[in-house]
Amino acid sequence: MATSYLDKKFSLWDWLTTVDHKKIGTLYFFAGIFYFAVGGLEALLIRIQLMYPMNDFLDGETFNQVMTMHGTTMLFFAATPLLFAFMNWVVPLQIGARDVAFPFLNSLGFWMFFFGALLTNSSFFLGGAPQAGWTSYAPLALDYKGTDFFVLGLQISGAGTIMSAINFLTTIFTMRAPGMTLLRMPLFTWSTVVASALIMFAFTPLTGALFLLMFERMFDAKFFDVAAGGNVVLYEHIFWIFGHPEVYLLVLPAFGIISDVIAAISRKRLFGYHSMVFATVLIGFIGFMVWAHHMFAVGMGPTVNSVFGIATMLVGVPTGIKVFNWIFTMIGGKVQFNTAGLFAVSFIPSFVIGGITGVMLASSAADFQFHDTYFVIAHFHYVIVGGIVQAIFAGMFYWWPKIFGKMLNETLGKWMFWLFLIGFNLTFYIQHYLGLWGMPRRVFTYLPNQGWDTANFVSSVGAFFMTAAVILLVINVIVTFARGEKAVQDPWYGRTLEWSIPSPPPEYNFARTPIVRSNDPWWYEKMQGKKEMQYAEPLAEIHMPNPSIIPMIMAFGTFIAGYGFIYSSWFGVFLGFGITGVCMFIRSIKDDHGQHVHPEGLHVEKGVHHSA
């Protein structure tokens, strides 16, 4: 039994300095789950406030803060890191690599995200959170101190996200095992490629938009001042040029997870693999040409609205290809309805409902009615909760044994699934009707007897079901860590490379780099009667990166500089960037050649290596 990456040492210092992609994935995961809980708590507060008409549980300003932070936290600090957790855990294992291309950068990306999220959330204790909605539209957002926290927190975590994206692209393009051609890569890896490309090209406009806000707030710029020649919709356009690809870069990895899980639980090769890859790339491409559908009511005129409406409907084509391929994968397969399978299967109808309302919203004439009502809320929660969150849960149950070496409890998992499914539909299905009955979004209360009372109550009850489901998940994780059933190497009869190595994997993942001879390489070798992969090299010393505390300190410097900007303290800014600069200097001049580790089974005698 090989020593796993978890056996080595278990100190706090080890986690702070780690550059191992599996440990960084774990850090991303627990940070993401923490913010998922925070965002969930905020959602619960929103639903408690809206449970009854004229409720005074939260006042208007607090409601706006909670609502803004719910959106911001869930998208930037929960969904993104949770998907990054899976990318970090799984992508190097799926392509047969020993680590990512830039382990140092990977660690830096995590810590930038971590401190950025901390900065934004600290606003609750420092004079009020941002309260202009997660979109933070320009003229409105300029009035609030909280906007500074929004801008700088996202700027820092956004820089970390771009770094991670570049890292994944480089890893996937340069570090694939021999034989792992691009069109043999598992779908999750493919969706990581497209999502990373989207991050690279979408987070840049976000950075620009945030700089506009920051300059307007801190240096009295006039970008949005009409009297001085500025324009108020400038921010909206740039934000949505980022914002639409953002939701696709979240949903594409979710598609990837679902594709891998459905192929595994169906014990069948994924139907239409090439069309799935093509659809993924196409969704990423079209995602850049549809941003103005968030702004139909701005008044861009019927021509622009129709062009963007039709472009938006086009997205339905590649998405439809994917939905049919998942269904065709299951047809004729031996579908295993374990927890991962349940989440993966229930993903399909939930996501399709979100997709259908999306096409409804894309028709700009109808959108004038739907705009800013609960219909929109229902639409994107079906996509995000029904799609992305269910995919994250599916991926969690699917890959947990590989990463932690223990099986999550299936009974608790199934309870959680049903509670979550009921709760989520109860909360959001009725909101379609609330929207059609005229209830506007982002209101902190409403008058009784407008026909909204019962529907709001039902919606809030659903939120409690979802809360119970998430609590069950937390219990499940604790129980599993305490006395979970030990996982075997390949518990799901998996198809991809990660199941060909021990659970949990050793630090270096692959003692010998495997040769990939087919799509679904591990399944192929099993069908050939092999007990392990074919190897591309003899057993030898493995070159691994050294752990380093520098990334954390470097990110901490930007954190201090962020507060310096918020409180207009040049001392803080210089101190923060000084810390970051010194770290960059040390990193540049200090040669770090990494270390050599001896894989299991390699014996060293007098400096000569023999394989056992």
Added chain:
Amino acid sequence: MAKKHGYKGHLIAFALSILLTVLAFIAVGLGTISKTFVIPFILIIGIAQAIFQAAYWMHLNQKGHDFPITFMLSGFFAAIIVVFACSSLVWW
């Protein structure tokens, strides 16, 4: 294309880029050609110049550069979208 990246290709690219630069200077320097022609003209030869530079001097015409090219083009695509949004939708 791939076979041409030798000495000769570089010389031709070098000569052409000098020619394009000279043409641009002449077009502006003469002062007799109308503005409506000169501005698009120097923009177009500027783009041609950039393509020469990328293909020959940044070696993008050689093998194994598919990904850099794909991502540069995607980057241009994203940048053009931002410019398009600002120029035709915001300040139309």
